[in-house]
Amino acid sequence: MSPETVLSVTGLSKSFRAVKAVRDVSFSIPRGKTFGLVGESGSGKSTTARLVLRLVEPTAGSISFRGKDLAGLSSGDLRAERRHMQMIFQDPFGSLNPRMSVRDTLVEPQVVHGIGTPAEQLKTAERLLAEVSMPRAALDRYPHEFSGGQRQRIAIARALATNPEMIVADEPVSALDVSVQAQVLNLMRDLQDRHGTTMLFISHDLRVVQFMCDEIGVMYLGEIVEQGPRDRIYGAPAHPYTQALLASAPGKAGGQRARLKGEIPSAHAVPSGCAFRTRCPHAFERCTVEKPAMRAIGGGQKAACHLLDAAAAA
Amino acid sequence: MTAHIAPLAADPVSPNIERRTVLAVENLGLSLRNADGLLPIVTDVSFSIREGEAVALVGESGCGKSITASAIMGIAPDNSVITGTITLNGKVISGLSPKDRRKLCGRHMGFIFQEPMTALHPTLSIGRQMTDTLRHNLGLGQAEATNRAAELLDRVGIPRARDILKGYVHELSGGMRQRVMIALAISCGPSLIIADEPTTALDVTIQAQVLDLLDDMRREMNLAMLFITHDLEVVGDFCEKAVVMYAGDVVERGLSADVVQAPAHPYARGLIDAVPAHDDGRTRLTPILGTVPPVGQWPEGCRFAPRCNRADDQCRARPALERHGPTDARCWHPLETMA
Numbered sequence: 124m125s126p127e128t129v130l131s132v133t134g135l136s137k138s139f140r141a142v143k144a145v146r147d148v149s150f151s152i153p154r155g156k157t158f159g160l161v162g163e164s165g166s167g168k169s170t171t172a173r174l175v176l177r178l179v180e181p182t183a184g185s186i187s188f189r190g191k192d193l194a195g196l197s198s199g200d201l202r203a204e205r206r207h208m209q210m211i212f213q214d215p216f217g218s219l220n221p222r223m224s225v226r227d228t229l230v231e232p233q234v235v236h237g238i239g240t241p242a243e244q245l246k247t248a249e250r251l252l253a254e255v256s257m258p259r260a261a262l263d264r265y266p267h268e269f270s271g272g273q274r275q276r277i278a279i280a281r282a283l284a285t286n287p288e289m290i291v292a293d294e295p296v297s298a299l300d301v302s303v304q305a306q307v308l309n310l311m312r313d314l315q316d317r318h319g320t321t322m323l324f325i326s327h328d329l330r331v332v333q334f335m336c337d338e339i340g341v342m343y344l345g346e347i348v349e350q351g352p353r354d355r356i357y358g359a360p361a362h363p364y365t366q367a368l369l370a371s372a373p374g375k376a377g378g379q380r381a382r383l384k385g386e387i388p389s390a391h392a393v394p395s396g397c398a399f400r401t402r403c404p405h406a407f408e409r410c411t412v413e414k415p416a417m418r419a420i421g422g423g424q425k426a427a428c429h430l431l432d433a434a435a436a437a
Numbered sequence: 438m439t440a441h442i443a444p445l446a447a448d449p450v451s452p453n454i455e456r457r458t459v460l461a462v463e464n465l466g467l468s469l470r471n472a473d474g475l476l477p478i479v480t481d482v483s484f485s486i487r488e489g490e491a492v493a494l495v496g497e498s499g500c501g502k503s504i505t506a507s508a509i510m511g512i513a514p515d516n517s518v519i520t521g522t523i524t525l526n527g528k529v530i531s532g533l534s535p536k537d538r539r540k541l542c543g544r545h546m547g548f549i550f551q552e553p554m555t556a557l558h559p560t561l562s563i564g565r566q567m568t569d570t571l572r573h574n575l576g577l578g579q580a581e582a583t584n585r586a587a588e589l590l591d592r593v594g595i596p597r598a599r600d601i602l603k604g605y606v607h608e609l610s611g612g613m614r615q616r617v618m619i620a621l622a623i624s625c626g627p628s629l630i631i632a633d634e635p636t637t638a639l640d641v642t643i644q645a646q647v648l649d650l651l652d653d654m655r656r657e658m659n660l661a662m663l664f665i666t667h668d669l670e671v672v673g674d675f676c677e678k679a680v681v682m683y684a685g686d687v688v689e690r691g692l693s694a695d696v697v698q699a700p701a702h703p704y705a706r707g708l709i710d711a712v713p714a715h716d717d718g719r720t721r722l723t724p725i726l727g728t729v730p731p732v733g734q735w736p737e738g739c740r741f742a743p744r745c746n747r748a749d750d751q752c753r754a755r756p757a758l759e760r761h762g763p764t765d766a767r768c769w770h771p772l773e774t775m776a
């Protein structure tokens with residue numbers, strides 16, 4: 124692993140009883156970059172985030188963070204490592220303690236990780252509030268006194284309180300109206316530029332992912348089916364699922380919506396061969412019996428589809 | 438027929454055919470009566486929908502879209518005070534008794550909501566809910582109603598319709614529930630469909646399927662459709678006209694192509710600029726500063742003024758909704774448009 128790689132995930136899988144939520148997922152994120160996960164709901168994005176955060180235990184696979192294998196860490200070391208990996212979720216109400224003032228919300232993570240003196244902790248809290256463009260007067264107020272966008276700003280400030288190397292953001296703007304969503308996205312990019320934070324960014328909104336991410340993994344039924352730099356994924360999608368996803372988005376020229384048949388199958392019963400075959404407009408016999416391998420197709424892009432073998436052979 | 442709402446520019450779909458107006462909403466206002474008096478929620482909303490036409494009601498949350506729909510459907514909260522006129526198929530319905538209103542609405546209006554679980558009964562089978570509606574509104578017998586229900590489910594793309602009739606809503610996926618809602622909405626042959634954020638909770642792939650289905654239904658049945666959404670990109674694809682709301686007001690109204698591509702109102706422009714575009718590779722977005730003021734805290738004059746970079750002294754007076762270029766906008770200093 125290169126020293127510039129902050130997070131590296133290899134062969135990560137997670138089953139909840141019969142539900143195969145995440146299957147053999149691998150990716151890595153260089154320092155200061157944002158890796159995005161997109162896909163329909165139920166495709167395993169949040170479970171991947173929770174695995175990376177070690178909120179759930181993987182069934183298989185390894186996670187290396189800052190050069191350390193997270194699975195090998197004692198619970199004490201893992202807690203210490205948490206300082207360097209913080210999170211932001213869709214619903215800041217769920218992640219902010221309603222009975223904690225904004226001051227305590229921003230001071231607490233510093234206390235937990237033993238950062239600074241009480242006076243310094245308070246100073247940091249004030250600086251963080253300013254960084255997310257909230258007035259100092261907010262310190263003495265409580266989460267319910269703020270709008271959704273302001274609560275998300277507070278959640279971002281809290282995530283920054285330990286000066287983490289990496290932030291995992293799961294649908295951070297999905298609950299916000301577009302005008303406020305734009306404010307929060309700008310803020311996240313500014314802070315990332317300023318602090319050089321590495322980011323795992325999850326959204327079902329293709330426009331938001333395109334705006335935020337350097338590299339993107341497209342998930343379907345627990346797997347990454349295509350991965351690559353943003354401009355390749357959006358400009359030259361190679362996997363039929365990525366193509367269908369992009370073509371389904373509203374606002375495409377001429378209102379030509381692609382009709383992807385059916386719905387994502389249950390993670391209880393993943394189809395044999397290529398998991399996408401039940402909805403793929405190009406499926407052929409081989410797709411039922413043989414699982415397509417991930418194949419590099421140049422420019423850092425790779426995808427798992429039998430059609431790419433044919434293209435490579437031709 | 439009420440026709441003093443100026444017709445918009447030529448109909449892009451069928452320019453030569455005179456289309457009947459199905460719904461006309463004129464100067465609709467809705468206030469809620471509470472201990473302190475009247476709280477205005479919606480003021481002066483006017484638009485009309487012709488047969489076969491989809492009109493979008495767009496805006497961020499809290500601007501009054503759903504409550505406008507509820508006033509049209511006759512299900513506004515009991516403490517509502519409603520002003521203005523609502524006309525359905527040439528008949529003024531805003532003054533009707535709740536009972537007459539319900540009778541008319543069951544037959545002539547169909548509803549589709551964002552969350553079908555709130556509109557569909559959780560413990561009644563899907564078949565029972567559909568046949569009850571068909572029997573009640575169309576006077577069909579049980580066997581006939583069951584056949585018709587199965588046909589409807591089939592028509593909205595639900596496989597194994599007979600089995601699904603015996604099932605319950607919670608057994609279905611979000612997309613399938615929405616199809617059941619659509620089947621119910623069209624079941625009595627309505628002339629108007631009101632769809633309140635029908636695809637907001639769905640994945641883009643399923644959203645595309647449901648929008649296609651609604652579009653097919655509109656064409657096939659020549660339906661007038663009021664389509665409520667916060668997503669301007671959906672509007673451009675799916676609706677002929679758009680009505681943009683902000684803080685209880687209509688701020689812009691016109692053909693959706695004009696509203697989406699060349700809006701005159703700064704709020705409409707702001708909504709468009711705030712969305713990350715598909716391919717522009719910008720490193721910053723252009724947000725609208727601040728937030729939508731809650732009801733009861735609207736500023737005097739132009740309600741958008743505290744967030745508007747064109748605001749000046751004149752904006753302390755309330756602007757009227759007037760024609761500027763191709764669209765109508767409620768603004769003293771509308772943006773220059775190409776037309």
Ligand SMILES: Nc1ncnc2c1ncn2[C@@H]1O[C@H](COP(=O)(O)OP(=O)(O)O)[C@@H](O)[C@H]1O
Pocket residue numbers: 139142143144145162163164165166167168169170171389390
């Ligand atoms: N704690 C859990 N127990 C059982 N199944 C789960 C659990 N968490 C997630 N799943 C299942 O795993 C799959 C992936 O879910 P998730 O990671 O939430 O997807 P996404 O975030 O892409 O919507 C889904 O089928 C979901 O129902």
Ligand SMILES: Nc1ncnc2c1ncn2[C@@H]1O[C@H](COP(=O)(O)OP(=O)(O)O)[C@@H](O)[C@H]1O
Pocket residue numbers: 469478496497498499500501502503504505514731732
């Ligand atoms: N029954 C009610 N009592 C009090 N306020 C209400 C009621 N229904 C809606 N409102 C208020 O009216 C405003 C408009 O609501 P709504 O029509 O639901 O907005 P939208 O659908 O555009 O998001 C909101 O500020 C909301 O809080």
Ligand code: SF4
Pocket residue numbers: 362363364397398399400401403404405406407410415427428429430
């Ligand atoms: S492997 Fe077959 S089914 Fe899967 S995406 Fe490629 S063509 Fe479609």
Ligand code: SF4
Pocket residue numbers: 702703704739740741742743745746747748749752756767768769770771
């Ligand atoms: S009337 Fe004035 S404040 Fe209101 S939108 Fe127009 S320019 Fe802005």
Ligand SMILES: [Mg+2]
Pocket residue numbers: 168169170
């Ligand atoms: Mg999720």
Ligand SMILES: [Mg+2]
Pocket residue numbers: 502503504633
């Ligand atoms: Mg609403």
